[in-house]
Amino acid sequence: MTIRVNESLREFSSTLTLQELINELQVQANGIAVAVNENVIKKENWNSYKLRGNDNVLIIKSTQGG
Numbered sequence: 001m002t003i004r005v006n007e008s009l010r011e012f013s014s015t016l017t018l019q020e021l022i023n024e025l026q027v028q029a030n031g032i033a034v035a036v037n038e039n040v041i042k043k044e045n046w047n048s049y050k051l052r053g054n055d056n057v058l059i060i061k062s063t064q065g066g
Helices: 018-024
Strands: 002-005 008-011 032-036 039-041 056-061
Touching: 018 032, 018 056
Parallel strands: 002 056
Antiparallel strands: 002 008, 032 039, 032 056
């Protein structure tokens, strides 16, 4: 299954939930927002949200500045 993650194509051998993708990519879940096909997915739904081939996932990490 091919999924676009932050503009890079990634290949996965099986279907994934959004939480499994975050874990697979070793992304810290604190301070991030995730959109799939331009729709923000609430963190409480990551475990149940199943990704499909050709989905476009955008992971945005908040940063502090000053």
